[in-house]
Amino acid sequence: MTSILVRMPILFLRLSEETRGEFDxxxxxxxxxxxxxxxxxxxxxxxxxxxxxxxxxxxxxxxxxxxxxxxxxxxxxxxxxxxxxxxxxxxxxxxxxxxxxxxxxxxxxxxxxxxxxxxxxxxxxxxxxxxxxxxxxxxxxxxxxxxxxxxxxxxxxxxxxxxxxxxxxxxxxxxxxxxxxxxxxxxxxxxxxxxxxxxxxxxxxxxxxxxxxxxxxxxxxxxxxxxxxxxxxxxxxxxxxxxxxxxxxxxxxxxxxxxxxxxxxxxxxxxxxxxxxxxxxxxxxxxxxTPQLLGLYATRLFSVFLGLTMSLILLGLTFLSIVLIYTLLTVGIETKTYELGIQRMVGLTKENLIFLVLVNAYAFTLPAWAIGLASGQGAYSGIRLVFVKLVDLELPMLVTGASVGWATLAGLGIPIVASFFPILSLVTQKLPDAINTSRSRNSGITYKIHNNNSTQWSGTMLALGSLFFAFGFLIYYLFPTALVSMNLNLIFYIFFGVLIGLLAGLVLLAMNFERVAQTSVSYVLLFWESKAVFSFMQKSLSAHRRRNRKTSLMYALSLAFIIFITLVVQIQLVSFDYAARQRMGCELYVETQGLGMEQFWKVEGIIVRHMGTGIISSYTYDYDSSSITFVERAKLYSVGRLRTSATKLRVVPPDYFDVMDTTYLRVNKFQSIVGRYGLVPALYSSEGLHKAILSSGAADALRVGDADGVVLLELTEVGHPSSNTTDVRTTPIRPVATLDTAPAISMSKYEDTDGDLVLSIPGLFWHFNKSRASVLDGSVMRVRLRINDPKWYDSVGDLLSRSMASMGHIVKVRNIREETSDTVMAGNVLNLFFLVAEIMILVVCFFSLMGSMTANVLDSSKEIGVLLCLGMSHFQVYRVYVWEAFTLVVSSGIMGLMVGVVVAYTMQLQNILFTQLPLPFPFPYLQLGVIIGVGFLSALAASVSPVAFLLGLPSITHILRRTIH
Incomplete structure (x- = not known):
C-alpha cells in the first residue's frame, strides 16, 4: 500500500496533462x-x-x-x-x-x-x-x-x-x-x-x-x-x-x-x-x-489533503495492527491462564512470563512479516496494473525500499507495543485466581470495591491527563507556528488531528449505546429467528460484552475514520463537479464572435427544429454589446463614494435564468417587481428598465444588500477601438435583486470587491445614452443549450458549428461532459482506493473478531453442553454464535458509519457555506452494503470453526468437562 500511496500524487499530474499537454x-x-x-x-x-x-x-x-x-x-x-x-x-x-x-x-x-x-x-x-x-x-x-x-x-x-x-x-x-x-x-x-x-x-x-x-x-x-x-x-x-x-x-x-x-x-x-x-x-x-506547474498549482491544496489522508490511513492501519495483536495476545493468555498458573507455581518468574509473551507475539508476527512482504509484492503488481491503466503512467515493477523499511519497522516494533498491556495483565494476576477452575470465567456482572482512603494513583486518569495536556500544548504551539510560516502540511495535520480526536470522542460516546445498537440490529435483521436462538444470542452478547468491547471499538473507530475520509474526498470531488457545472450553467454552449442577430435567427431556426424532436429542451444566448460600446472598466460606488466594488457588465435576454440550470441560482433579496414579472423579465419592464441585478456580497458592502437603495455605476468607455481616448460616465442604478450564486455569472455572498452586474439590453442602451441603438446592432457571443441526453452533445455541437462556420465565423464548442471528465476520472481512482482500504480494515478487524469468538465459544463450553442436554440442535448452536458475531460486527460498523457521516456532514455544511453551491450529500450506500456483506461473511468464518470444534467432541460429557482456562 505504501508503494501505491507514494505514487498517488501522480494522479494530479495526469489530470494536469489532460488539458495542458503531456510535456514538462x-x-x-x-x-x-x-x-x-x-x-x-x-x-x-x-x-x-x-x-x-x-x-x-x-x-x-x-x-x-x-x-x-x-x-x-x-x-x-x-x-x-x-x-x-x-x-x-x-x-x-x-x-x-x-x-x-x-x-x-x-x-x-x-x-x-x-x-x-x-x-x-x-x-x-x-x-x-x-x-x-x-x-x-x-x-x-x-x-x-x-x-x-x-x-x-x-x-x-x-x-x-x-x-x-x-x-x-x-x-x-x-x-x-x-x-x-x-x-x-x-x-x-x-x-x-x-x-x-x-x-x-x-x-x-x-x-x-x-x-x-x-x-x-x-x-x-x-x-x-x-x-x-x-x-x-x-x-x-x-x-x-x-x-x-x-x-x-x-x-x-x-x-x-x-x-x-x-x-x-x-x-x-x-x-x-x-x-x-x-x-x-x-x-x-x-x-x-512549464504547464504542469500551472495545473498542479490549481490542485495543490487537494493534493496536500490527499497526501495527509493517505498518511492517516497508514497510521490507522498501524493502530489496528497494534490492537489486533493486543487482542490476540489477550485471548491467548486468557485461554491459557490455568497452565500459566501451574507454571508459576513450579517456579516461572515474571521475566520468564514477559519473555514468553514476546516470543508468542513474534511467533506469528515474523512469519506474517515475511508472508506480508511477498503478498504485498504480489498485490502491488496487480494494483499497479489497474493504477497504470487508470493514470496511464508507468510505475516500477518492485515495491519501494521505503515500504519494505516501514514494513520491517512495523513487523518488529508493533509486537513490543501491543504486548505491554497483556504482559501487565499477566504479571499482576493473582495466583489463586489463575488456578481456580471451579467456575466459568464468563460473568455478566462485575463488582469493583474502592477504598476512599487509598492513596494509589489512577493510571487511567494520569494517562488521559498527560494525553490531553500534550494535545493542547501541541495545538497551542504548532498552530501559530504553521500560520506564521504558512506551512500548509502542518496546518492540515493539526486540522485532521482535531477531527480525529472528534471522531474518537464520538465513537467512545457511541459505545455507551453499544447494547442498544446490538439489540436494535438483532430485532431489525433477525426478527424471523426462533425465540430460543434469539434469546440465547442476546444473553451471550451480554455475557461476552467485556471481551467483545475491544472488537467493537476496533470496528467502530476504524470504520468511522475510513467513512469520514471517503465522504470528505467525495464531497470535494462533488464540489469540483458542481463548480464546473455552475460555470457552464447548461449542458452545451457554442461560442463565436460577431454573430449578428439576423444570423442568430438562422441558427435559432435549426435549434427550434431540433426542439420539436426533443433533442434540445431549451436555449438562450449571451449578448455582446462591444460593437455598440466598448467598456474598458466598470466600477460600483456607494453614494458617498466611500466604498467601491469592481464589476463586469453582463447583458442577458429575458429568458436567461428560465433556461439556465436554476440549481445554482440563489436569490438573496429582491423587490416586489420580481414577484410580478420574474427575475430577468423585471429588468425589461418599465419599472425595472433602469435597474440591475447585483452580487449580494458587493451589495452588502455598498449598503444596498436589501435590494433597496442607489449605487453609482462608473463606466470607462473607449471612444474608438483604434484610439486611446476614453470617456468616463457615471449613472445611478438601483438593484432589483441580489444573488448569492448564479449559473454562468459571477455572484458571491462573501466576495465584496467583485461580481457581475446583470442588465437588460434596453437598460444597457439607457445607461450609455444610446437612444438610437437597436438590439440588432449587437451580436451573440454564446448560444447556450439544454440537452437532456449526453449522446446528442457531439452531433448538436457539430450541427451548430457547421452552420456558424458557413457564415464565416470561428466557433468553439464546450459541453459539460468535457468539463467534468477529469473529476470523474479522479473520483473513480479514489473511490476504488478507499473501497480497498475499507475492505483491508474489515479484514484486519476480522482477525480480532475471530480471536474473540474463539475465546467466547470455548469459554461457553459448559453452557453449550447444557443447551445440548436440553434439546438444542447443533444447527441452532451454530446460529447462536454466528448471529452473535454478525450482530457485533454490523452494530459496531453502523455506529462507526453514523459517526463518520455526522462529522463528514459538518464539513459538508462548511463547504456549502464557502462555495455557495447546493451540494448534495453523498451518503455511503456502497460502504454500508460492504459492512453488512463482509459482516456476515466474517461472522460465519469466525464462529463456525470454534463451534465445530466443540460439537465435534465425542459426546456432551466431553463438552461439559472441556476446560479452557
Whole structure:
C-alpha cells in the first residue's frame, strides 16, 4: 500500500496533462530574441543528444495559423493549379484565387507540424496512434472537419495563407518581388477527436509532418516565385527554424520529481531541471512555459489533503495492527491462564512470563512479516496494473525500499507495543485466581470495591491527563507556528488531528449505546429467528460484552475514520463537479464572435427544429454589446463614494435564468417587481428598465444588500477601438435583486470587491445614452443549450458549428461532459482506493473478531453442553454464535458509519457555506452494503470453526468437562 500511496500524487499530474499537454517544458523565441520566428533545434540536439539521460527527450514543432477549405468548395478549380484563373493567368493574390470558390466555407485552423518519431520516443501523446504522415498528407481534427463542411478521409483540403510571417529563415532567398503566400493541397488520411494531451488548448487544428512541411510550402508558393527562393524553402533544414521545442523529463526522474504532495517541492524539482536546460541555451533568448506547474498549482491544496489522508490511513492501519495483536495476545493468555498458573507455581518468574509473551507475539508476527512482504509484492503488481491503466503512467515493477523499511519497522516494533498491556495483565494476576477452575470465567456482572482512603494513583486518569495536556500544548504551539510560516502540511495535520480526536470522542460516546445498537440490529435483521436462538444470542452478547468491547471499538473507530475520509474526498470531488457545472450553467454552449442577430435567427431556426424532436429542451444566448460600446472598466460606488466594488457588465435576454440550470441560482433579496414579472423579465419592464441585478456580497458592502437603495455605476468607455481616448460616465442604478450564486455569472455572498452586474439590453442602451441603438446592432457571443441526453452533445455541437462556420465565423464548442471528465476520472481512482482500504480494515478487524469468538465459544463450553442436554440442535448452536458475531460486527460498523457521516456532514455544511453551491450529500450506500456483506461473511468464518470444534467432541460429557482456562 505504501508503494501505491507514494505514487498517488501522480494522479494530479495526469489530470494536469489532460488539458495542458503531456510535456514538462516548451521553449520558443523570446526575451532579447522575441522578434525571431524560429529556434535552432539542430543546436539544441547538439547540446542535448538523445543519449543525455536528463535532457535527451525533446521534439520540435512548426506552429502557425492557416485558412483551410475543402477542395469540394472549389468545383471549378484543380488542386494542383489553384494559383491559376480559369483563363490560365496567375492570380494576383490568394483572395482572388479563392473568389471562384464557394463563400463562407473557410475555417481558420492551427497548423502543427510534428516530428512523430521524436514525440513517440519522449512519450508526448501516449494515446496517439495515427498513421505516419508523408509529403502532402494531413490529419484533421474533428472540429476542423466540421467547420470545413464535413471533410472525410480521402478528401483533399487546401491550406492557404502567408507562410513567411511566422517562419523567416526558409524564405531568406526570396527576392523583393516574391511573396510568402502559399496554397497547399493536402490529402486527408485521418480525422481525430480533440486530444489536449498532445495538442493542448486546441480543438480546431491540422497535423502535418515536420520533416516534409517545408517541401509542401515550397510547392505551394506562387508560380512566379524565383527558383532560388523555391529551392531555398525546399532545401532548408526544418530543425534550423522550429517554432517551438518541447521537453519532457526522463520517465524515472519524472516520477520522483512529481511524486510529492508538496507543491513547493515539486516546483523546486521542476525549476532545477528547467534551469539545466536554460542555462545552456540562454535564459534571455527564449520564452519558456512549464504547464504542469500551472495545473498542479490549481490542485495543490487537494493534493496536500490527499497526501495527509493517505498518511492517516497508514497510521490507522498501524493502530489496528497494534490492537489486533493486543487482542490476540489477550485471548491467548486468557485461554491459557490455568497452565500459566501451574507454571508459576513450579517456579516461572515474571521475566520468564514477559519473555514468553514476546516470543508468542513474534511467533506469528515474523512469519506474517515475511508472508506480508511477498503478498504485498504480489498485490502491488496487480494494483499497479489497474493504477497504470487508470493514470496511464508507468510505475516500477518492485515495491519501494521505503515500504519494505516501514514494513520491517512495523513487523518488529508493533509486537513490543501491543504486548505491554497483556504482559501487565499477566504479571499482576493473582495466583489463586489463575488456578481456580471451579467456575466459568464468563460473568455478566462485575463488582469493583474502592477504598476512599487509598492513596494509589489512577493510571487511567494520569494517562488521559498527560494525553490531553500534550494535545493542547501541541495545538497551542504548532498552530501559530504553521500560520506564521504558512506551512500548509502542518496546518492540515493539526486540522485532521482535531477531527480525529472528534471522531474518537464520538465513537467512545457511541459505545455507551453499544447494547442498544446490538439489540436494535438483532430485532431489525433477525426478527424471523426462533425465540430460543434469539434469546440465547442476546444473553451471550451480554455475557461476552467485556471481551467483545475491544472488537467493537476496533470496528467502530476504524470504520468511522475510513467513512469520514471517503465522504470528505467525495464531497470535494462533488464540489469540483458542481463548480464546473455552475460555470457552464447548461449542458452545451457554442461560442463565436460577431454573430449578428439576423444570423442568430438562422441558427435559432435549426435549434427550434431540433426542439420539436426533443433533442434540445431549451436555449438562450449571451449578448455582446462591444460593437455598440466598448467598456474598458466598470466600477460600483456607494453614494458617498466611500466604498467601491469592481464589476463586469453582463447583458442577458429575458429568458436567461428560465433556461439556465436554476440549481445554482440563489436569490438573496429582491423587490416586489420580481414577484410580478420574474427575475430577468423585471429588468425589461418599465419599472425595472433602469435597474440591475447585483452580487449580494458587493451589495452588502455598498449598503444596498436589501435590494433597496442607489449605487453609482462608473463606466470607462473607449471612444474608438483604434484610439486611446476614453470617456468616463457615471449613472445611478438601483438593484432589483441580489444573488448569492448564479449559473454562468459571477455572484458571491462573501466576495465584496467583485461580481457581475446583470442588465437588460434596453437598460444597457439607457445607461450609455444610446437612444438610437437597436438590439440588432449587437451580436451573440454564446448560444447556450439544454440537452437532456449526453449522446446528442457531439452531433448538436457539430450541427451548430457547421452552420456558424458557413457564415464565416470561428466557433468553439464546450459541453459539460468535457468539463467534468477529469473529476470523474479522479473520483473513480479514489473511490476504488478507499473501497480497498475499507475492505483491508474489515479484514484486519476480522482477525480480532475471530480471536474473540474463539475465546467466547470455548469459554461457553459448559453452557453449550447444557443447551445440548436440553434439546438444542447443533444447527441452532451454530446460529447462536454466528448471529452473535454478525450482530457485533454490523452494530459496531453502523455506529462507526453514523459517526463518520455526522462529522463528514459538518464539513459538508462548511463547504456549502464557502462555495455557495447546493451540494448534495453523498451518503455511503456502497460502504454500508460492504459492512453488512463482509459482516456476515466474517461472522460465519469466525464462529463456525470454534463451534465445530466443540460439537465435534465425542459426546456432551466431553463438552461439559472441556476446560479452557
Amino acid at each position: 517544458l516548451v521553449i520558443s523565441p523570446g526575451g532579447i530574441m522575441s522578434m525571431a520566428t524560429g529556434i535552432n533545434y539542430t543546436r539544441i540536439k547538439e547540446l542535448f543528444p538523445e543519449s543525455d539521460p536528463d535532457y535527451g527527450y525533446s521534439a520540435p514543432r512548426f506552429l502557425d495559423i492557416y485558412a483551410a477549405r475543402s477542395m469540394r468548395s472549389c468545383p471549378v478549380k484543380n488542386a494542383t493549379r489553384m494559383w491559376y484563373n480559369s483563363d490560365g493567368t496567375v492570380c494576383d493574390d490568394i483572395h482572388s484565387c479563392m473568389s471562384e470558390c464557394f463563400p463562407h466555407s473557410t475555417a481558420h485552423v492551427n497548423l502543427m507540424a510534428i516530428d512523430a518519431k521524436a514525440e513517440e520516443r519522449m512519450g508526448f501523446g501516449r494515446h496517439y496512434n495515427e498513421p505516419t504522415l508523408n509529403e502532402g498528407e494531413v490529419i484533421v481534427s474533428h472540429r476542423a472537419a466540421v467547420l470545413m463542411g464535413g471533410v472525410s478521409v480521402g478528401d483533399t483540403i487546401l491550406l492557404y495563407g502567408n507562410a513567411q510571417m511566422n517562419m523567416e529563415l526558409p524564405f531568406a532567398n526570396l527576392t523583393h518581388t516574391d511573396s510568402g503566400d502559399v496554397i497547399m493541397p493536402f490529402k486527408v488520411v485521418s480525422i481525430i477527436e480533440e486530444y489536449y494531451g498532445k495538442f493542448p488548448h486546441e480543438d480546431t487544428f491540422v497535423v502535418v509532418s515536420f520533416q516534409t512541411f517545408l517541401h509542401d510550402v515550397a510547392k505551394g508558393l506562387r508560380p512566379a516565385t524565383s527558383t532560388a527562393g523555391v529551392k531555398g524553402v525546399f532545401n532548408t533544414n526544418p530543425n534550423d527554424c522550429a517554432s517551438a521545442v518541447y521537453f519532457i523529463m526522463n520517465p524515472h526522474a519524472r516520477l520522483n520529481a512529481y511524486g510529492s504532495e508538496s507543491y513547493n517541492k515539486i516546483r523546486s524539482n521542476v525549476a532545477e531541471w528547467v534551469s539545466g536546460v536554460l542555462s545552456r541555451i540562454g535564459f534571455m533568448q527564449v520564452s519558456r512555459s
